[in-house]
Amino acid sequence: MPRSAGAVPREVSPGGKARSPLAPIATFCGNCDCGCPQLFVDPAAPAERRVVITDDFGQRVQMSADQFASLVAEAKTGTLDSVATA
Template sequence: MTDHEPLPAGGLQHVTTFCGQCSCGCPELYVDPAADDDRRVVITDDFGRSIRMSLAQLAVIVDDARAGVLDELLAGAR
């Protein structure tokens, strides 16, 4: 689900920038401590859009990535 509401002007805690080797507005990962638990994680894309998810949902993505679930998908991108 994509959020259409603007991101808060302040209060987001930056976690990481994905890529960061250019100036094109790379995707970024934030934590919004003021948000409800089910919307605490914010991922922005390079088009100014964002999605929100819970820390539990992010944990599933991280666990799957560690287990190699995404390896085949990414094999052609490297």
């Protein structure tokens, strides 16, 4: 089930206690009310999982800032352009 647009996911620690919400950075699309993919930073997460990308189906990818920087660099060089037209 898609999340509602603008909803900030709350993290739950392994002990089941709620942590602070993720810090929203960007929303991709935003032209609808269907729960667009979003980019967050989780300041409480370990460094290797601090960047969080969610999709409109409730799935998520967690990565380090270095991994995210590599993704951004690849996008800037056009390496990922073919994915946008697939």
